[in-house]
Amino acid sequence: MYAMKYMNKQQCIERDEVRNVFRELQILQGLEHPFLVNLWYSFQDEEDMFMVVDLLLGGDxxxxxxxxxxxxxxxxxxxxxxxxxxxxxxxxxxxxxxxxxxxxxxxxxxxxxxxxxxxxxxxxxxxxxxxxxxxxxxxxxxxxxxxxxxxxxxxxxxxxxxxxxxxxxxxxxxxxxxxxxxxxxxxxxxxxxxxxxxxxxxxxxxxxxxxxxxxEKALMPGFVPNKGRLNCDPTFELEEMILESKPLHKKKKRLAKHRSKDGTKDGCPLNGHLQQCLETVRKEFIIFNREKLRRQQGQGSQLLDTEGRTGSQAQGKLPDACNNHILAHACPRSCSS
CATH class of the missing domain: 1.10.510.10 (Transferase(Phosphotransferase) domain 1)
Structure with missing residues (x-):
């Protein structure tokens, strides 16, 4: 099982967070280590950008x-x-x-x-x-x-x-x-x-x-979380769900209603700049699949950098992503107006 994080595109644009999201994706796509929560997949739909990462149930x-x-x-x-x-x-x-x-x-x-x-x-x-x-x-x-x-x-x-x-x-x-x-x-x-x-x-x-x-995580830890507990504050999690303005479980109905409005004169079009930003995000978003990448490279588990065991001083470099330029000029001004 995995954990999934999703970010609403329009909210990211209005808050000027597109650069940060793309930068985070670019960095996580180039990293894999036993003591990092690794990114496995990234994908998008009309409303949101999604990141699928390791699921950790032991709490923080x-x-x-x-x-x-x-x-x-x-x-x-x-x-x-x-x-x-x-x-x-x-x-x-x-x-x-x-x-x-x-x-x-x-x-x-x-x-x-x-x-x-x-x-x-x-x-x-x-x-x-x-x-x-x-x-x-x-x-x-x-x-x-x-x-x-x-x-x-x-x-x-x-x-x-x-x-x-x-x-x-x-x-x-x-x-x-x-x-x-x-x-x-x-x-x-x-x-x-x-x-x-x-x-x-x-x-x-x-x-x-x-x-x-x-x-290799071969040593027995001094503290092991209780598997029979939630290991988080359920009140906080419930508040987050209640405050969510566009919950995932209503997405299918919401998108269908939106498409229906688009086909009629009753639809309320987005302002031109916001629509342009949304289209730019759609085009520049990079879909990522770590399992597919492993198969293509034919390395399997060798993707883990074993130099991390001894602390090599070699300086690494993150692979260039083809959406680097969006960090500079995808949405040059706020779309909140």
Missing amino acids: LRYHLQQSVHFTEAAVKLYICELALALEYLQRYRIIHRDIKPDNILLDERAPEVFQVYVDGGPGYSYPVDWWSLGVTAYELLQGWRPFEIHSATPIDEILHMFKVERVHYSSTWCKGMVALLKKLLTRDPESRLSSLSAIQSAPYLADVNWDAVF
């Missing part, structure tokens, strides 16, 4: 923190190793995630997998930002709260002052090796921070790790 780490789950040092140690492999893989493809946090770390029946929109860095960002976030996430899993009390509305000058005067408190119950590793990940100077797989593998605390076994 934020949900389990809210359920007062106690994560042991052994469990967090394995998470650090798995996420380090994922970050190294992204780094080799020159991708900075910029949003590593418990909310975005999803669990299957065994190991965590990372998934959110990947971005190619940005002004002022470099790879160490993801390793800092890894340290913050590991700290929160162990302690139950973050090392710094920072929120999205916290002013930047207050954050800078906090970094200058506050010291991170490490529990005396944690082993010295874990504390030393967290301190190196939470080093405020990016130049001195652990920021690569090779650097983190050299940490004494991780000297006993079998990295091949980590990559």
